[in-house]
Amino acid sequence: MIINKKDNLAAVKIDNKEIEEVEAFHYLGSTINNKGTPDSAITHNIEKAKSTVIKMRPILICKELSLGTKIKLVDSSIIPILTYGLESIVLRKQDWTRLETVLNTIWRMILGTNDRKQLDVQQLKLKVNLPNLANKIMQTDQAYHIRRIKDQIT
Structure with a gap:
């Protein structure tokens, strides 16, 4: 290539x-x-994350589970799929927008509203109370470098 x-x-x-x-x-x-460009990698991650959401949908919309449990499920199973391999890629503003849009759609589904006028992005972030995606990716990248440095020292 x-x-x-x-x-x-x-x-x-x-x-x-x-x-x-x-x-x-x-x-x-x-x-x-x-x-x-990272377009195909991001598209691939988005498709895999959407596929996982479809499989987990009955759990994510279940009324018996608390919001905290649903947030932990998304945080531990969907966000890693969405962000896999992106630590080493320089993401443009439009890439961040695509990733955040997928997450916002998932949060709206969990909260039981699809109406963007009823629950805009700012209200959504306050209600779900999660760190933004950029911070998550940077934390993953930093954790990798710390582990790598520890391995080199010992």
């Missing part, structure tokens, strides 16, 4: 065999594309 803004027609050969050039490939659970 050649990551470049311009089309590069250079052929890469090893032992006189031309290496196939691809537009994207999966590596360690993340999708890497030749444009250098």
Whole structure:
């Protein structure tokens, strides 16, 4: 794969065999594309998170479970899927917006309202009382670096 803004027609050969050039490939659970943008990785994570939400929907809308329990379920099972592999990617504002939109939809489903006029984003964040997604991703990244440094020291 050649990551470049311009089309590069250079052929890469090893032992006189031309290496196939691809537009994207999966590596360690993340999708890497030749444009250098995280679009496909984010889309992949969003699709997996939505699939998980669909499977967990009966639990998430259950009236017998408390809001705190539902928040912990989302925090422990859906957010990790949504943010997997994003610690190492530079996210643009539009990427954050896409990720936050998915989470806001999940929170509205849990609270039993789909009407955005009835419960706007600010009210939603106050009601659910969770740290924002950017902080979660940065904490994951910092935890990784701390573990890595400890391993290097010992």
